[in-house]
Amino acid sequence: MPPSPEELLAGLNPEQRRAAETLEGPLLVLAGAGTGKTRVITYRIAHMLARFIEPESVLAVTFTNKAATEMKERIAALVGKADAERLSVGTFHAFCVRRLRQHADKLGFSKGFSICDASDQQSAVKAAMRELRIPEKTLHPGLVQSRISLAKNQLLSQSELLERSGGDEELVCAVWERYDAALRRQRMLDFDDLLLQTLKLLQEHPRALRSFRERWQYVLVDEYQDTNGPQYEIVRLICQEHRNLCVVGDDDQSIYSWRGADVRKILGFAKDFPGAEVVRLETNYRSTKDILEAANRVIAHNIGRHPKELRAHAGPGQPVCTFEARDEEDEADFIASEIGFLVRRGDAAWRDVAILVRTQVQPRAFEARLRAAGVPYRLVGGMSFFDRKEIRDLLAYLKLVANPDDESSLLRILNCPPRGVGKTSVERVLAWATERGLSANHAFARAEEIEKVPAAAKKAVVELLETLAELGRRRGGKRLVETLKEMVGRVGYQQEVERCYPDPQTRQVRWAAVEELYNFAENYARRSGKPSLAGFLEELALNAADQQDDDGQDQDAVALMTLHAAKGLEFPRVYLVGLEEGILPHSRAVAEGGVDEERRLMYVGVTRAREHLTVSYAAERARFGRRSATTPSRFWYELLGEAPPEGWTPIEDQRAAAVR
DNA sequence: AACATGCCGGTTTTT
DNA sequence: CCGGCATGTT
Numbered sequence: 182m183p184p185s186p187e188e189l190l191a192g193l194n195p196e197q198r199r200a201a202e203t204l205e206g207p208l209l210v211l212a213g214a215g216t217g218k219t220r221v222i223t224y225r226i227a228h229m230l231a232r233f234i235e236p237e238s239v240l241a242v243t244f245t246n247k248a249a250t251e252m253k254e255r256i257a258a259l260v261g262k263a264d265a266e267r268l269s270v271g272t273f274h275a276f277c278v279r280r281l282r283q284h285a286d287k288l289g290f291s292k293g294f295s296i297c298d299a300s301d302q303q304s305a306v307k308a309a310m311r312e313l314r315i316p317e318k319t320l321h322p323g324l325v326q327s328r329i330s331l332a333k334n335q336l337l338s339q340s341e342l343l344e345r346s347g348g349d350e351e352l353v354c355a356v357w358e359r360y361d362a363a364l365r366r367q368r369m370l371d372f373d374d375l376l377l378q379t380l381k382l383l384q385e386h387p388r389a390l391r392s393f394r395e396r397w398q399y400v401l402v403d404e405y406q407d408t409n410g411p412q413y414e415i416v417r418l419i420c421q422e423h424r425n426l427c428v429v430g431d432d433d434q435s436i437y438s439w440r441g442a443d444v445r446k447i448l449g450f451a452k453d454f455p456g457a458e459v460v461r462l463e464t465n466y467r468s469t470k471d472i473l474e475a476a477n478r479v480i481a482h483n484i485g486r487h488p489k490e491l492r493a494h495a496g497p498g499q500p501v502c503t504f505e506a507r508d509e510e511d512e513a514d515f516i517a518s519e520i521g522f523l524v525r526r527g528d529a530a531w532r533d534v535a536i537l538v539r540t541q542v543q544p545r546a547f548e549a550r551l552r553a554a555g556v557p558y559r560l561v562g563g564m565s566f567f568d569r570k571e572i573r574d575l576l577a578y579l580k581l582v583a584n585p586d587d588e589s590s591l592l593r594i595l596n597c598p599p600r601g602v603g604k605t606s607v608e609r610v611l612a613w614a615t616e617r618g619l620s621a622n623h624a625f626a627r628a629e630e631i632e633k634v635p636a637a638a639k640k641a642v643v644e645l646l647e648t649l650a651e652l653g654r655r656r657g658g659k660r661l662v663e664t665l666k667e668m669v670g671r672v673g674y675q676q677e678v679e680r681c682y683p684d685p686q687t688r689q690v691r692w693a694a695v696e697e698l699y700n701f702a703e704n705y706a707r708r709s710g711k712p713s714l715a716g717f718l719e720e721l722a723l724n725a726a727d728q729q730d731d732d733g734q735d736q737d738a739v740a741l742m743t744l745h746a747a748k749g750l751e752f753p754r755v756y757l758v759g760l761e762e763g764i765l766p767h768s769r770a771v772a773e774g775g776v777d778e779e780r781r782l783m784y785v786g787v788t789r790a791r792e793h794l795t796v797s798y799a800a801e802r803a804r805f806g807r808r809s810a811t812t813p814s815r816f817w818y819e820l821l822g823e824a825p826p827e828g829w830t831p832i833e834d835q836r837a838a839a840v841r
Numbered sequence: 842a843a844c845a846t847g848c849c850g851g852t853t854t855t856t
Numbered sequence: 857c858c859g860g861c862a863t864g865t866t
Contacts, residue, residue: 245856274856299855317861321850372856439854540853562855596842603842723856745854767853775853782854805851806857 189228189259193221200460201225203427204232204399207420207454209447210429213491214476214788215467215751218429222403223252225427226268227259229399236267240397240419242412243272244404246724248749252403269397273412274372274723277379280393281370287386288378290368293715295584296722297369300573302326304589305367309359312615313352320352329357333373334441336410366620367586376411383418393419404749405430405450409441417453426454432487433480436745436782438775448487465491465788467751469498472794476787479819483777501820504797508808509543509759512799513550516756519795520739521554523754531557535740535752537786539765543758544741551739561742567721571678571694576721578668582653583714585646586620598677600641606634622646648672653714661712662702669695744782747789755790757783760798760814762832771832783816796820 190198197217200210201224212218222241230236243249249271257265269276278296285292297305306326310317332342332353339354364371370378383390400420402408405428408416420426428450435444451457465473470493477491506512516536523529536547536558544560551558567573574597577590585591596602613631614624624631625646628639648671656664669675678695682688705720706712740752744765759765766779787794798813812832818825 272856323851375856436854437856440856542852599842601842743854764853769853778854803857 189224189231193217193224194464196460196462196464197221197224200427200429200462201228203458203460204229204234205425207424207450207457208427209405209450209457209459210427210462211447211459211487211489212429212431212462213465213489214431214434214785215465216462216491217464217466218403218431218462219252219255221462222401222429223255223259226256226401230260230264234399236264237269238396238398239401240269240276240399241401242276242403242416243270244407245749246272246275248403249275272723273415274375277375277415278719278723280379280382281375284382284386284389287389288382290365290370290378293584294368294370295580295587295715296375296719297364297367297371298722301369301587301589302371304592305360305363306356308588308611309356309363312359313355315352315356320349325353325356328353329360330371330373331439331441332357333377334409334411335443336414362618363588366618367588368584369587373411376409376415380411380414380418383415390418394422398423399425400427402426402428403430404434406432406435406444406447407437407440407442408446409437409443413443413446424454433483433781434748434785436748436778436785438778448485461489463489463492464494466494467791468493468788469495469792471498471500472787472790472792475501475794475820476784478822479780479787479816480784482819483780499793502793502795503817503821504795505813506797506799508801509546509799509803510550512758512797513546514554516758516795516797517547517550517554517556520551520754521556524556529754530737531739532737533753534756535742535747535750535754535789536756536758537742537744537747537789539744539759539767539782541743543764547741547758551741557736557738558741559736559738561740562746569694571691572698575665575669575674575695575698576718578649578672578674579665579714580718581646582649582656582664582668583718585622585650585653588621591621591625594672595642595645598673598680600638600645601635602638602642603635606638609634645672656714661706661714661717662699664714665699665702744786748785751789751791753791754793755786755795757786757794757796758798759802760796760817761802762812762814764802764811765814765816766832768832780816780819783814783820787820 190201193201194217197220200208200221204225210218210221212221226239226241229239241252243252253265253270256268256270281288281294282292285294303322303326306322306329307317310320310322310325339357343350343354364374383393397419400416402416407430416426428447430447432444432447435442435447438444451459468476473491473493480486504512504515506515520534524531524534538544548558548560567576574594577593580587580590581594592607595607609631610624610628611621614621625639625642628634628642649668652664652668652671674695675692678691679688682691702717705717709716765783766776770776770779796817798811798817800811801808802811812830815825815831
């Protein structure tokens with residue numbers, strides 16, 4: 182028997198209840214950290230179903246896969262699995278992929294498109310720059326890529342970007358043009374295109390728009406403060422008529438502006454949707470009063486926020502601890518041994534503890550020390566599994582089976598195992614291909630027409646492509662793992678591993694990665710209703726970061742992660758480390774005028790803690806292999822409610838002083 | 842074509 | 857201090 186509406190709502194406080202009950206019309210829920218946001222969302226959806234709203238007409242989008250999974254699970258616990266599965270719950274990107282597979286023909290591309298990951302993007306940008314003869318010294322490929330991506334996420338067209346005269350816009354646009362063409366040629370869409378193409382579908386195909394509107398009568402957007410241009414437009418178009426849109430978020434936790442997210446979207450919701458109801462959740466059920474007050478002290482330094490005051494539900498608790506380390510080793514050492522001590526004394530479990538860092542390089546010092554102290558840990562979001570050469574190679578092979586036009590994958594594995602195709606041959610084929618707008622595989626297939634490419638090389642590649650195509654054709658009904666294993670056999674990958682690693686021990690380690698990929702495919706096939714190669718690759722592309730805790734989710738270990746990865750999570754004990762000018766706030770953010778966002782990041786970190794919070798910094802830190810003295814972060818003093826000492830200099834002024 | 846060496850340049854955050 | 861890339865060597 183599903184719970185009645187009354188039973189459902191009885192467990193909520195008055196504001197939460199109002200948010201869960203208001204089903205019709207636009208609704209903005211301003212949910213401060215730890216105020217039971219997820220609870221409101223899940224109860225609200227359960228309440229909808231209890232009011233006989235069809236599950237199929239409900240769309241709930243989240244920002245991360247983790248959040249989507251959690252939401253699904255918590256709804257299923259309330260309303261049962263059967264109904265929960267009929268809801269559309271997922272990330273924007275996952276939602277868009279699905280729609281695009283359905284409607285690809287209307288947009289003029291194949292529904293078998295593949296998703297371009299970060300390294301594919303990188304190589305596409307580099308190739309475009311090579312074509313345009315832009316040396317990488319003048320303009321960094323990574324920078325160009327992020328400029329293109331940011332423009333897409335801000336809904337800027339190339340001509341609009343050009344209007345922003347600043348200097349290198351022309352170059353960026355030229356690369357952008359080529360980059361898009363290369364992706365089209367390879368039947369690929371990057372993450373940003375997934376959103377843009379969906380938007381285009383809705384803008385240019387009234388029938389599609391109408392079907393979206395009819396289907397998703399009730400829309401809910403989580404983490405609304407992180408919504409970027411295309412996402413906002415997609416939501417707006419779907420909801421414009423029925424206006425049953427509920428957005429939930431917290432402007433103080435907006436930490437993705439660098440990806441095109443715009444805080445003004447949440448600040449201006451009532452203007453975008455006139456008549457919107459606003460509910461504020463201000464009772465924090467997560468943290469002790471001491472921790473919450475520290476968080477409030479920090480965020481109070483930001484201006485232009487939605488006014489709100491978080492009230493602690495819990496008692497005062499322990500004061501926030503501080504640790505001033507000599508250097509990063511000392512910092513890691515102290516924290517590792519304190520955690521070891523606490524857990525062994527029985528005051529905490531490993532899984533209760535998180536160490537939060539600003540950048541991806543900070544965990545290194547911690548990993549060594551945690552291991553030395555016998556503290557089990559898991560690095561969240563590090564992608565290490567997919568960084569391994571073997572995995573990347575095999576994924577490239579798989580991607581080629583799914584999409585033979587995928588150029589960066591072909592180039593990656595072309596000569597691995599060695600097939601006697603040299604650099605110059607590849608260059609000639611590529612040049613020939615770009616001249617006539619063909620993708621690399623087609624060029625290789627017609628390699629006889631190309632001058633000065635050794636016959637053996639042509640033959641080898643053609644054979645390779647044929648083998649992969651055959652695998653693709655013949656895999657109907659076959660299990661994914663079988664295909665994978667067959668592929669490994671056919672291309673002689675095992676021999677390649679053996680050739681590269683004559684030492685039996687390293688060879689064993691390397692080969693283990695391959696077997697891990699087999700497991701991975703098995704897991705996927707088990708989990709998914711209708712496993713397919715495309716589905717597998719899609720999940721890897723959309724889900725890459727979350728994949729690794731597939732087997733580590735319920736692992737009892739200390740979590741080590743960036744502040745960005747920590748959003749939405751909570752832990753009884755949190756260590757917030759590296760509170761130094763230049764790290765948090767990050768020097769680059771300071772240079773770009775992004776201190777407010779850094780402060781929000783700090784705020785997110787502080788509010789992850791339930792009972793114990795320790796903040797630390799190192800007085801000296803190695804950077805680029807050089808060690809040098811640091812300055813405690815401004816946030817350190819803001820959190821403690823102290824004025825910085827005499828002679829303390831923030832990082833902007835340090836640079837100014839250095840110039841002088 | 843495969844391997845070795847040396848240089849330079851770089852560290853924000855991620856779907 | 858790392859890793860990637862561009863050269864140079866067999």
